[in-house]
Amino acid sequence: MAKLTLYHAAPSRSSITRWMLEEIGEPYDIHLLSLNKGDNRAPDYLAINPMGKVPALKHGDVVITEAAAICAYLADEFPRAKLNVPVGDPRRGVYLKWLFFGPSCIEPAMIDRAAPRKEEPRRAMLGYGDFDTVMDVVAKAVSKGPYLLGDQFTAADVVIGSGLRWGMLFKLMPERPEFLAYVGRLASRPALQRSEAQDKELAAA
């Protein structure tokens, strides 16, 4: 099997993909970068991800960047883990919607709230519309559970779940009961527990 290497900084957005790798259960290597020391701006890393950001995943000769894209890629590439919704399954549209909703709606809504612009753009200009609508839509989606697609845990839960965990941790989103119950369910997943424990060790080293 082609080798998997995660370019990672602990903890950071690359922790999303580490959790995903643990869910997949295939062996992988970690290439650790120090964002404080600027490893991500060094020429050898910029050759991998010209954005100078983590995560990046190397799979054989293929490089994938963007956390949600990495999660989607891994889910499709390793279908045995049953973390994707395959082409042809009527639930795939909803699955893809949530994979994209994380980086295109939840994250910008949170960041704009944390660092507001001097002049608030018109709602129509913002791809996410407005913060409260994003929160309401996500709360409704996670309220039934146990996961976004019902009984099946998917890569979309890794993306959306990471956004909610991170958002509440940094007080960038409200601790709504639906969010707390959902992240509580996610916290009991052994793959998340392993990746968190490993990241804590890396961060302390």
Ligand SMILES: N[C@@H](CCC(=O)N[C@@H](CS)C(=O)NCC(=O)O)C(=O)O
């Ligand atoms: N859109 C990217 C964002 C990645 C990102 O912002 N990563 C941060 C770590 S949380 C980073 O590499 N920051 C270092 C820097 O920008 O200098 C993704 O979703 O993967």
